[in-house]
Amino acid sequence: MAGLENLSERDRAVLRSIFDPTATIGDVADDGDSFLNDVQDTTETDKQSIALCLQGVQLAEAGKYEEALGLLNKGVDIAPERPSGYNDRAQLFRLMKRDDDAIQDLDRVLQLTEGQASRARALALCQRGVLMRKRGADDQARAAFTEAAKLGSGFAKKQIVELNPYAALCNQMLSQVMRGDKDIKL
Template sequence: MAAGLENLSERDKAVLRSIFDPTATIAQVVDDGDRFEEDDDEPSNDAQKESSKFCAEGVQLAEAGKFEEALQVLTKGIEVAPGRAAAYNDRAQLLRLMNRDDDAMADLDKALQLTEGRKGRARALALCQRGVLLRKRDEGDSARASFTEAAKLGSGFAKKQVVEMNPYAALCNQMLSQVMRGETEIKL
């Protein structure tokens, strides 16, 4: 590495990589991982533990392509512990897979209501899923707001989305790509 660059943080190095390689995806540039202040997904009572077991079973069923069965089991996970935000996140993920986006959004809204004022994993995951749905609906500003809050809570995925959705970064990458290809006139 060039002199003076060895003291740069991984994030600074990633920014430089993105500048000098405009074709790199965000995932190739940096993966900070998740760094949540709180891990509020840990079940703390019997009902939450039972909910967690139902949700784990529901996820396995979903992975096996048994969506309707998975939905029934995940719903049981919510019924035994209706205050457990992670259960709503799990069911929302399945509902997204089933193309039931409005139902997924309702579950995410409930998860966000349950985690209001908290700074943990469950809230960040609900915000990320919400951001994905909003982005799918072409509601970029709202999606960016969800990802921004999730990034502040420690979500590595959300941080990547915020960078990817930054219109100035996209414009810079476009211009830099044109320069690298030797185009003499920059098209905006």
């Protein structure tokens, strides 16, 4: 990717925190992801899209969502077959509380990556899972996280555990034991 190779580890962490569904600066260094290297040769148009999206990310980081959206729209428009542009814009839509627009972009990523074991697909599935969970559609969230986990997402693996009611009950009891609660509630 043009320009990304010169970023510091902190800059990469900031970018990842913006575009990873739940990452924070503190946990982006090693979140358990084990994606295969799916970086492909890019065309000149892809490189232009990447640059626009990177600028959009920087604006989003500064809280300039509308300006960021303009650049991300341009990035998607010039390379409409590049899944990462839609993923980036979906994350911005989520930040803007425009969940329906985010889902449309995530649907497009999933169409473009059908049958691929790519990082873009896994991230779209994670974002979809987060949105479905937010809407209370736990079965759909679980399905999205399960596919993302199979693609290597450590975040998705954690979410599957959290969505398991037995694991949640065990975690609750363990937490009570660790706090020294005398009355453990089931």
